[in-house]
Amino acid sequence: MTRTVQQLFDLSGQTALVTGGSRGLGLQMAQALGEAGARLLLVARKSDELEAAAQQLKGQGIEAQWIVADCAKQADLERLGAEALQRLGAVDVLVNNAGAAWGAPAEEHPIEAWDKVMNLNVRGYFLLSQYMAKHCMIGRRRGSIINLASIAGLGGNPRGMHTIAYNTSKGAVLNFTRALAAEWGPHGIRVNAICPGFFPSRMTRGTLEALGEERLAAHAPLGRLGDDEDLKGLTLLLASAAGKHITGQWLAVDGGVSAVVGG
Numbered sequence: 001m002t003r004t005v006q007q008l009f010d011l012s013g014q015t016a017l018v019t020g021g022s023r024g025l026g027l028q029m030a031q032a033l034g035e036a037g038a039r040l041l042l043v044a045r046k047s048d049e050l051e052a053a054a055q056q057l058k059g060q061g062i063e064a065q066w067i068v069a070d071c072a073k074q075a076d077l078e079r080l081g082a083e084a085l086q087r088l089g090a091v092d093v094l095v096n097n098a099g100a101a102w103g104a105p106a107e108e109h110p111i112e113a114w115d116k117v118m119n120l121n122v123r124g125y126f127l128l129s130q131y132m133a134k135h136c137m138i139g140r141r142r143g144s145i146i147n148l149a150s151i152a153g154l155g156g157n158p159r160g161m162h163t164i165a166y167n168t169s170k171g172a173v174l175n176f177t178r179a180l181a182a183e184w185g186p187h188g189i190r191v192n193a194i195c196p197g198f199f200p201s202r203m204t205r206g207t208l209e210a211l212g213e214e215r216l217a218a219h220a221p222l223g224r225l226g227d228d229e230d231l232k233g234l235t236l237l238l239a240s241a242a243g244k245h246i247t248g249q250w251l252a253v254d255g256g257v258s259a260v261v262g263g
Contacts, residue, residue: 008242012037015088016239019071019128020098022049025148025199025231027056029095032232033239034062038093041084042066071098072120074127081131090140093239094132096125097148101166114165121169125176129191133184141188144239145180149173149193151254170195174250181248190247192238197254199226220255 016033020026021042034040034057042064044050050066057064065087069080084091100120102113129145137143153170157163174193181191198216217224230253237243252258 003241005242009236009240010037011093011236011240014092015039015041015090016093016095017041017043017084017088017091017132018095018097019043019069019124020148021095022046022053022066025196026095026097027053028228028231029097029146029235030064031057031060031062032235033093033095034060034064035232036236036240038239039088040064041088041091043069043071043080043098045070071124071128072100072116077124077127077131081128081135085136090136091132092142093144093146094129095146095148095235095239096128098124099148099169101163103162104164105162106164109162109164117165117169118172121166122172122176125173129180133187133189137189138184138187143189144243145189145191146235146238147173147177147191147193149177149195149250151195151197151252151258154195154252154258177250178248185247190238190243192243192246192248193250194231194234194238195250195252195254195258196231197226197252197257199230217255219260220257221259222255224255226253226255 011033016038018026018030018040021030022044030040030042040057040062042050042053045068047068050068054064054066067080067083069076071077098120100117102117125147150170152163152167153174157167177191177193184191234251234253
């Protein structure tokens with residue numbers, strides 16, 4: 001029998017691992033998955049922020065655990081993968097969200113900063129996805145991987161922004177998503193990407209200060225920046241059975257910025 005919309009979006013009995021899940025967009029996505037019934041495992045580098053986020057979610061009736069890990073380090077990712085499967089039994093939804101940015105003109109960009117951004121934003125996504133596929137998802141013939149890209153990966157920057165490594169890494173995430181979806185589709189694993197526009201956060205603070213929040217909002221056809229609930233609907237669609245025939249895709253959540261010609 002065809003399922004109802006409520007049944008398709010229901011994640012009861014499922015588990016979700018969210019990197020960079022202690023604040024910002026990661027916490028917003030974790031909250032969406034938890035509200036739909038998933039058990040959560042949050043990952044970040046700072047225990048105090050993780051504990052606060054988990055307590056916030058528990059206060060809303062969401063089951064949430066946490067693990068400290070640096071998603072740029074292979075040893076941490078392997079430890080994270082093993083401990084996640086030990087605690088949860090399996091991971092149904094993996095959200096690769098942990099990320100870094102660096103602002104500097106391309107001709108002056110430090111190679112160490114380039115490597116830092118690439119290691120976290122691209123290599124870390126691959127290593128954790130690979131671990132979960134090998135040790136969990138392929139054997140179960142199911143799983144949803146959601147990669148956080150950015151509209152910065154769709155083209156160049158507005159004048160005054162200097163984030164060459166970040167843009168490059170997010171462009172790589174988009175093709176990583178497509179390639180992985182094509183390869184792992186036969187295993188029942190779906191891989192998709194979300195491209196947020198400008199959301200106020202710790203990572204975007206410098207950009208907002210440099211370009212002006214009002215200016216950035218005015219550039220969007222909807223006339224505003226993203227807020228604390230704008231990623232929730234898409235996250236749930238891509239994670240749940242409601243999106244079971246969607247893989248290898250990306251969608252911008254940017255108020256229409258990427259639709260503007262020359263934008």
